[in-house]
Amino acid sequence: MHLTIRATGAGAGMLSHLLAKNPSNLYERMEKDSRVRIVFTASSEEEAEAVIYVTPDPVELVKGDSSAHNDITQYINDREFVVSSLFCTYIRSALGTALNGKTKEAYVPWVGRKLNLELALGPVASNLPDRTLTELFTALGYEVLLERGDADYAFDLKSRSSVRYIRLKGMQTLQTALRQLFVLIPALDDYKHYYISDDEVDKIRRYGEGWLEDHPQRGLILKRTLRFAGAIKQYEGWMTRDDKQIENRTPNIALAAGTAGAGFPVALGSDPSMETAEAPKVRLNDLRYAAIAEIVEGLVSRRRIVDFGSGEGKLSARLGSVPGVHEIKAVEPSASAQLRAMDRFAKMEGKSGVTVPEPVTGSLFYYDESLRGKDVMILCEVIEHIDEYRLGRVMDTIFHEYAPGTLIITTPNKEYNAVYEMDQEEMRHGDHRFEWSREAFAAWCSRWTPIYNYSAELKGIGEFDPNYGYPTQMAIFTKGEAL
Template sequence: MLLTISAEGQGSGALSFLLHKHPGKLQTVELSVGSAHVFYPEYSEEKTTAALLLDIDPIGMVRNAKNFAGKEFLLGQYVNDRPYAASSFLSSAISKTFSSAMNGSCKEHPELVDIPLNLTARISVLPAPKGGEVLINKLFEPLGYTVEAERHILDTQFTDWGYGKYFSLTLKNNITLKDLLSHLYVLIPVSDNEKHYFITRDEVDKLLQKGRGWLENHPEKDLIVSRYLINIRSLVRSAFEILSAQEEAPEEDANTDTPVQREKKERLHDLRLQTVAEQLKASGAESVIDLGCGDGKLLKLLLKERQFQRIAGTDVSFSELTKCKDRLHWEEMPPKQKERISLFQSSVTYRDKRFSGFDAAALVEVIEHLDENRLSALEKSVFKYAKPHTIVLTTPNREYNVHYENLAAGKLRHSDHRFEWTRAEFKAWAQKTAETYGYSLVIFPVGEEENTIGAPCQMAVFTYGTQHT
């Protein structure tokens, strides 16, 4: 199983710096079922080629991996193409061997990361069992590649048998190395339509992280998502929901506000987060997850409290998680501080085992961004399956909207809000949810309260295991 990446023309020597692999050495990385060897068949200022050669242990493969490839017959797990044809084994090797390059990290020459190079990638044997050359072109050509796919006959001794599913693939593009590696990481197993390991919810995160910036606009997005996740319906639905949310998320509707109104909204937002943090602290929780953490303002408050020994933040938007890391100064965060916190991408409307095991959860201005018919999915995900002892949830109070001068009657505060409830509607939903899942309930106003219309924001604190009030 061989992959070569060549850079030609001016600056081709940058390839070795970006890959973090010395051109004068043979370097070996141990894999779960074999080894990956990196070496340079050629190195000059005119052309540099790096080779990734996989030496797969077929016995270890059978012992450690799931039953893949050739499962149509009894000896399929022993007689198959996995040690020789490009597959998810190669994707895993790319991720492990060239992780810094794929993540866009180059300490010695960081300025090289975002410079496009004239790159040529060659894969010696790539299976495309369902789609062949047409599929390969549909996957790579929209990303700007010139594609050369040479199809191999089944057996040179018996040419009448015709052609098989295997291709020697050459891809050429003027592109950054990190983008090339991300494309290969995702699209090799998509072409192969197989995985050598069991697929879990983490695969959705991997796909969306490696596909960020190109997958959402790819004309074959649906096909890529489905085949990468080997058509597991729950995971495919989750990935599509996250992608859809990212595509539909508008910019903040602040451009229609006056400076005074923007200042009031900021003060309310700060007050809301401070109130949520106080409720979480009062609950006695030592571990907290912020479901829909956005740009991380609440997480920053929680990190200041030593009471919270374990903190997690999750959001449907990868760009928001990127902003969150910037706000938290993630790269400069002291190791002991970073041990307390984890960030990951997910959707609150799907069951995710990573939501479980926390004393408390926060849902700050989240539910109004969901279609009302999806609330039952959120309830099950958070209240039934994750089931933290304390849940602190906030949402706007629609009755207070008359105070916003630029907001027309009947309009919502934000173009991405699917609904906004009155105090009575919120109380009815909160009581029903508490009763269904065994929580007690207390509702608080957040912000300046008026007799007839209430406060701008409403908060519910759910506590598990005590009698409903």
């Protein structure tokens, strides 16, 4: 992970003074178990270039994380390579003088003077499309160039990669340029390694002063840096200096049922108690679990259930209370998630009328004979984490080999992202490989029904929008009579 700052033309020689670093010396420090280096590759009155390079310790990155205990996948990540909020944390101390504009008195006039700057950073792993990445910086007056690393592949992986290098060029003060990066880098990566507290809101306010309030993508930036409506409201309250509150962009969500175009449900009458300002927000994830449990409870055959991609076991635990369910296999490949699921299942032991789920280590890509012929199989928010070109193989295995009596699948509705004010090409999670519209999901479901003698019913989960439907779409596949 690196950041290169290059200044050319008038005032370029001030770069080292504004950074408070001797261009003849290598700056090297340990910061939070990571080695931070700053080296000047050029230093003259007309051209100066500083390279900030960070080498984290991959072991230290996961030390102290109890959730990663005995899970080798903890080491399989991109955190030691990509420019993210972690990178900003590592270099903040080294760049403190420039960020705060506290240079020596002789150089104070240069703090507010614009330089001809070129900034290069990367690699950046972002789920934002190229167009959005470009717009974030062009709005600040920069020329933007996005690059992908040089590599040869036997298939078109390079063009699908989310990893890019960013090069910026423009006239800007060094302090403002760095502050912009310290706000935008965490927004690009959308990964936070720290708790978002009042200090984080204050940091965004300080670093964003003079440019963020007028940025056309301010809403997106705040959503991806502060995440929570309360933190965003706190920031907006600071900016307006009064009691004005911004509208919470996360809609009230209520489960609805019925039928409308393309087999998706229409909204029924809402519960008045849900419309009051004091009513708590219901998480969409909880509504998914409730909807699935309701479907399962209405099935004639529901004794044996397989919950694929069960994660921390929340849905499996919920299904344990459904009458008539006697066996639940919670299948999950991640050891850390399974450990949390096992803790959850242990608390269910001894409770009357409750079926305790059985944790199973497994994957959709590895056939397990013990999962064959169950009454119900569930893939809750799973398929979008699989590359589309591999999905056919998975579905063939499910319908042909496992042949469950009922298959329940939920996945995001891409159209509904507009309600969340997301960019058209943005996805809800960094690990999503795709998100489908209602039409695309319906077409995909209809592909399997004639081949394997299943029927499919489509439903929606969440608050209905007349233009975009429901945030979550659900398919219920029911096995027909043997031919």
